[in-house]
Amino acid sequence: MxxxxxxxxxxxxxxxxxxxxxxxxxxxxxxxxxxxxxxxxxxxxxxxxxxxxxxxxxxxxxxxxxxxxxxxxxxxxxxxxxxxxxxxxxxxxxxxxxxxxxxxxxxxxxxxxxxxxxxxxxxxxxxxxxxxxxxxxxxxxxxxxxxxxxxxxxxxxxxxxxxxxxxxxxxxxxxxxxxxxxxxxxxxxxxxxxxxxxxxxxxxxxxxxxxxxxxxxxxxxxxxxxxxxxxxxxxxxxxxxxxxxxxxxxxxxxxxxxxxxxxxxxxxxxxxxxxxxxTKSLLSERQAIQKGVELLQTSARPVVLADVQDNPGAGGTSDTTGLLQALIELDLAPAVMGIFADLACIQKAWSAGVGDHFDHVVGQNTQIPGLTRKTATFEVVRLCDVPILCTGEMYKGIAVDIGRTALLKIVGPSNAIFVVVSEQRFQCLDCALLEHFGLDLSDARLIVVKSTAHFRADFDPIAQATLLVASPGLHPCRLDQVSYENLREQVSLIKASPxxxxxxxx
Structure with a gap:
């Protein structure tokens, strides 16, 4: 036949x-x-x-x-x-x-x-x-x-x-x-x-x-x-x-x-x-961090903060500073953040080497009105130049190649704030993208992911709670604040039309 x-x-x-x-x-x-x-x-x-x-x-x-x-x-x-x-x-x-x-x-x-x-x-x-x-x-x-x-x-x-x-x-x-x-x-x-x-x-x-x-x-x-x-x-x-x-x-x-x-x-x-x-409510950066710290008083399991509007998997730039700035200023709990896409930062990290420090202006490439740049001093904790093998259900077995990467620690806050930085944008949807650098996420306190929902498959099982954060970014989630010009007349942002x-x- x-x-x-x-x-x-x-x-x-x-x-x-x-x-x-x-x-x-x-x-x-x-x-x-x-x-x-x-x-x-x-x-x-x-x-x-x-x-x-x-x-x-x-x-x-x-x-x-x-x-x-x-x-x-x-x-x-x-x-x-x-x-x-x-x-x-x-x-x-x-x-x-x-x-x-x-x-x-x-x-x-x-x-x-x-x-x-x-x-x-x-x-x-x-x-x-x-x-x-x-x-x-x-x-x-x-x-x-x-x-x-x-x-x-x-x-x-x-x-x-x-x-x-x-x-x-x-x-x-x-x-x-x-x-x-x-x-x-x-x-x-x-x-x-x-x-x-x-x-x-x-x-x-x-x-x-x-x-x-x-x-x-x-x-x-x-x-x-x-x-x-x-x-x-x-x-x-x-x-x-x-x-x-x-x-x-x-x-x-x-x-x-x-x-x-x-x-x-x-x-x-x-x-x-x-x-x-x-119409789920999205928390501001400060509200999310403060709520996360409250939850940490009752359970040892980490709290995930999702930076939903800077999701590179939805066209975000993966380099906005709203949540990072709030983490540093509030300085309320240890935190891990990923994945921050910043080629200039990676170049400085690799030039400095593990154990050394460098200053960098975070968010200098962000093209979003109202977002401030943040100058910080970073300690280079670990460097990586090989693809990272994912282990979660969605991407299991896939080696993610996002160029050179680095685990950095921000110098200054009393609480340890770690940031995973990469050359290429990629959504933080798999625990392996952070654990690859030696981080034990089960012992983490606040975990900040630049993702909207894909992270849930791998991060929700280890977290006591997930909080969605409306930090500014190019992926809009508050649609009533978006200026659309080309939608067909039958579409509403809030209420269905007949x-x-x-x-x-x-």
Whole structure:
């Protein structure tokens, strides 16, 4: 029996349109937490076993004749450069032509890419892919934070979306996408579908699926009480993107259109019912530190302070000083902070050497009004120039390459304040990124992470409490303070409007 010939490719970027730094080709070509741009047969060697969507394609698609083309991703930042977008779209389309005729295409995309020319990067990718392959089945795996448009849904035969935040199921989403491809090929015609957009935006700080109300919203998708259910999913949206189709959405595939619409209505209802719960308070730097110190009086377990608005995994610069300044000024408890991205600081640390001291102006590259720079004296405790092997559930087995790193101690405060600094931005989502330097986090007091929710998978189990902090940064979590210009009229930042966008097709 002839195996279905399926092309596989990936091109991912989560674009923070409030970050002024463009994302060029070089950012996709280097490795960080994920592999560097990978091409052709190397994809079949690199990705199996990794928690990445295309790895799930490979795992589940053993009965397919897989034709790997390209996979690339870059750390979240500003708009994708025109040259980068055209380069990688061109590679994917050239590969599709090379492997033609094909029976289907599996794409590992993000869903929140914005380029210099396109509000909806993924829609343009699909348009270019369809121009090459025509009407053959195209199935896509998307990130939990995708901003999905009706036009994008119309161009896909099926979409599978991460269901967990932290994203513990990226590879499993790839598996689900490959299974949808198999079902689509067996069926021989498109699924019936329904797509609805949620009429309000939700900050990432409210989106963790281990906490309510998202724990309920994202539960039981495979068990919805509708006949002929094939698949149902929801995307929570990425609100750091000022684009028309920013925001959460739900979609369903069934054997009949009325059932698909029923499933989508159920999921939309969950969002609407939860709206009033989606306003978690964020503490100021001083409030968070003082609350953390109070908690430390009753338990020896550490307290985690999440610097949610300077999350490099959502386009933050990972170098803002608000929390660091407050830690030094209050001087209330020992603290560990990571990961602070500062190339100049690293250069000074390596020039000084372990045991020596140097002065440095922290936050001198930060481009955020109102943030002050902080001059401090640092002691070099440890230096590292090798990738750090992650051990937590989300990134287990992945060697994170963020260039040279250093563990520094701030000289002056009566309480020890340690800072992990790196050459490259990377979200502090795994305990190993701090423990690699000899720190015993179980004995730590305050642990400050530049992350919004991914840290929870590895840090929550060791912490007595997690406090979310609204220190200034380029990743906005107080959406009522954001000046949006391009949102569609049906979207609210605070209260849902009665209107909704509907896309349904048999």
């Amino acid at each position: 002839t195996r279905a010939k399926i092309a596989i490719a990936g091109f991912q970027h989560e674009t923070n349109t409030f970050n002024p730094n463009l994302t060029p080709v070089s950012e996709f070509e280097r490795a960080d937490g994920w592999p560097a741009a990978t091409r052709g047969q190397d994809i079949l060697e690199v990705f199996p076993g990794l928690n990445i969507g295309i790895g799930g394609f490979i795992q589940e698609g053993q009965d397919f004749d897989l034709r790997p083309i390209l996979w690339c991703a870059a750390e979240p930042a500003g708009h994708v450069c025109r040259d980068a977008f055209d380069t990688y779209c061109g590679e994917i389309c050239a590969g599709l032509k090379q492997h033609a005729p094909l029976d289907g295409v599996l794409l590992d995309l993000h869903g929140a890419m914005v380029t210099e020319d396109h509000f909806d990067g993924e829609l343009e990718i699909l348009r270019r892919v369809r121009a090459v392959v025509g009407d053959i089945p195209v199935v896509v795996a998307l990130d939990f934070h995708a901003n999905i448009s009706p036009a994008f849904v119309a161009l896909c035969d099926a979409i599978a979306i991460y269901r967990e935040y932290p994203h513990l199921d990226m590879a499993q989403t790839g598996v689900r996408a490959a299974r949808l491809m198999r079902q689509r090929l067996i069926l021989g015609h498109p699924f019936s579908r329904a797509f609805l957009q949620v009429p309000f935006l939700i900050p990432l700080s409210d989106q963790a699926t281990g906490q309510e109300p998202f724990a309920h919203i994202f539960s039981g998708f495979d068990d919805l009480p509708v006949p002929g259910l094939i698949s149902a999913d929801a995307a929570s949206g990425f609100p750091a993107a000022d684009i028309p189709n920013c925001g959460p959405s739900v979609l369903a595939y069934c054997t009949k259109e009325p059932a698909a619409q029923q499933a989508a209505d159920i999921l939309l209802g969950r969002f609407l019912e939860a709206e009033q719960q989606l 209107g909704r966008d509907v896309f349904a097709q048999t």
